[in-house]
Amino acid sequence: MSLIPFSSLAGLLFFTTIAAAAPSRDAEKPIPPTPEALHSKLAQISQNPAMLSTALKDGQKAASVCRHCHGAGGNSLLPEIPNLASQNAAYLLEQMNKFVQGKRKSSEFMTGMIKALTPDERINAALYLSRQPIINRLVVSSAQSATGKQMYDKVCINCHGVSGTGSDKIPRLAGQQIKYIEDSLKRYRSGSGERVDARMAGYTRNLSDADIQNLAAYLSTLRP
Ligand code: HEC
Ligand code: HEC
Incomplete structure (x- = not known):
């Protein structure tokens, strides 16, 4: 008898055990804040001028890596890439959370970049981008x-x-x-x-x- 069926059975048992154990209390890792907690933090910072001023500075730094696609100050130069400038902060935060949780799909690359931000950096980047002006463009009715x-x-x-x-x-x-x-x-x-x-x-x-x-x-x- 070859070892392969045995080891895959062992592997299966191993993963089944892990999967069964996963929902229980995990003492080692801190529990990541819930999206609700992040949204109340964003609202709290928005109402506190001193906290906001620090958050905007941190947010500008955190969002600097996004510039390559979303443009300086969140003004995209590419038609298929959204502007983030002046977008509602709570919406920006919610969409970042959706990418992180796999509830919205985009390139692995961008999802990876958002995952690399800490929850606080996500809040601060959302606050910063929401406060950048959209550069005026010519608009034509038809x-x-x-x-x-x-x-x-x-x-x-x-x-x-x-x-x-x-x-x-x-x-x-x-x-x-x-x-x-x-x-x-x-x-x-x-x-x-x-x-x-x-x-x-x-x-x-x-x-x-x-x-x-x-x-x-x-x-x-x-x-x-
Ligand atoms: C490689 C290019 C690229 C980089 C870098 C990038 N993005 Fe994106 N981003 C995109 C594209 C393309 C979309 C639209 C994807 C879609 O709708 O499927 C998008 C969408 C978004 C949206 C949703 C906007 C909306 O109106 O719904 C948010 C929020 C966002 N990006 C945040 C970020 C942040 C924050 C960073 C930096 C940490 C970042 N992105 C870096 C390409 C990029
Ligand atoms: C009941 C409320 C509601 C109505 C009505 C509605 N929307 Fe939306 N729309 C939303 C919400 C909420 C989102 C964000 C959903 C998500 O998380 O993807 C959204 C997202 C969008 C987006 C994506 C924006 C971005 O930055 O990625 C577009 C575009 C849009 N709506 C256009 C429309 C148009 C056009 C109509 C009418 C045909 C419409 N919506 C009707 C609530 C609504």
Whole structure:
């Protein structure tokens, strides 16, 4: 008899034992803070000028590695990479947590970079980026954007707001890269698991590609 079946059986037993033991109290590792705890910390810092000023300095440092893709001060120069500048801080933090937890999928590289930040650095980077201005771009209305506005006012305005600024964990869309907006709507619509949110899945399910283009054209006319 070869050893292989035995060792794989032993391996299986080993992992089964580990898996069964995993949920019990793990005395060695500190328990990572829950997303709720991180969000209350972010809210607490936002309301305290002294803490905020320290956090913004640390956040600028932490976010400097993100510049290669997201641009200086979170102003992306690439159409498929989102602006992080002026995005709502709670939303930025929530999305970073989603990447870390595997609830949102992107390149391994970016996920790795976010994982390399400590929870505090994530909070501080979110605060810093949310306070950077979006560099003004030329915005042009068209027949397409007018059609998009009709749909936005009917379907999206309740959550994302009249000026597309969102709030708290609902993202700002005004000033966002137009190609990225289109890609994101298609990711929710596809149900592929790249982006999972029950609300956005529901609101994108019946959108055609033309609807998505019209909505993106309208959103690009909103002042950041
Ligand atoms: C290699 C390029 C790259 C680097 C470096 C990078 N990102 Fe990203 N980031 C992306 C891309 C591409 C997306 C869009 C991914 C998607 O939606 O699937 C994204 C999306 C995001 C989002 C979601 C934005 C939104 O509007 O939902 C956040 C937050 C984010 N990145 C934070 C960071 C932070 C913080 C860093 C630095 C620690 C960083 N990224 C470094 C490429 C990068
Ligand atoms: C019920 C509230 C609600 C409605 C209505 C809604 N959204 Fe959203 N939207 C959200 C939330 C919450 C998120 C963040 C979800 C996540 O974590 O991925 C989001 C995310 C998005 C994103 C991704 C932004 C980014 O930075 O990655 C886009 C684009 C978007 N919505 C566009 C729309 C459009 C266009 C409509 C109308 C067709 C719409 N939304 C309707 C709540 C809503």
